[in-house]
Amino acid sequence: LSYSDESRLSNLLRRITREDDRDRRLATVKQLKEFIQQPENKLVLVKQLDNILTAIHDVLNESSKLLQELRQEGACCLGLLCASLSYEAEKIFKWIFSKFSSSTKDEVKLLYLCATYKALETVGEKKAFSSLMQLVMTSLQSILENVDTPELLCKCVKCILLVSRCYPHIFSTNFRVSLICHLHFLLVRKAVCVNDFQID
Incomplete structure (x- = not known):
């Protein structure tokens, strides 16, 4: 673990939370995104995970x-963080879904779903994440049954479609439990397609 890497990350997080200038703050979040994607930084990311989650929140x-744009970059950082830290992914997914549930603003909820989609998209079919997909699928199914805006509905469906494509056995297990949920999903998917949303 390099002290300079840890110091650099601490500095990035401090600037993200304290910087007043919009452009400089956006540039700092983009630097954090680059930092997260570098494999050699995994140890320092794990060490400061709670601080990173607080800053992104x-x-x-x-x-x-x-x-x-800053918020969208933050959601991207969160998704990439989850994908990069396979051993901490369960903690991060649980944190995401907990924050989704406790949030009172639909636009913030949407950002947490965007982060989930980014994580799933980046992970793909990696075996390291297969054990987490039941947790993710169950959480997404619960969200699907309770969302009440088109934007949240569509983003949730897109996340579910990613799981169904990469982990079909997890998808079929969840939706076999409830025929009503399965029909609901199919109807929603049809509606999403009709409205020209790119889901494949």
Whole structure:
């Protein structure tokens, strides 16, 4: 573990939470994204995981409409973080779904689903994540049954479709439990296609 790497990460997190200039803050979040994607940084990412999650949570919950790009980059960071740290992925997924449930703002909920989609998309069919997919699928199914906006519905469906494509046995197990849920899913998928959403 390099002290310089840990110091650099701490500095990035401090600037993300304290920087007032919008452009500099956005640039810092993009630097964090690059840092997360470098395999040699895994140890320091694990060591500071709680601090990273706190910083990303603050970014996603920014209220200003002017910071939408910043928030989207934050969601991307969260998804990549989950995909990069296979041994911590369960903790991160649970954190994401917990924050989704406790959030009162639909636009913030959508960002957590965007992070989930990014993680699933990046992970693909990696065996290291197969044991987590039941947890993810169960959480997504619960979200699907309770969302009440088109944006959340569509993003949740896209996440489920990714799971169904990469882990078909997990998908079939969950949706065999409830025929009503299965029919609901098929109807939603049809609606998503009709509205020209790219899901494949």
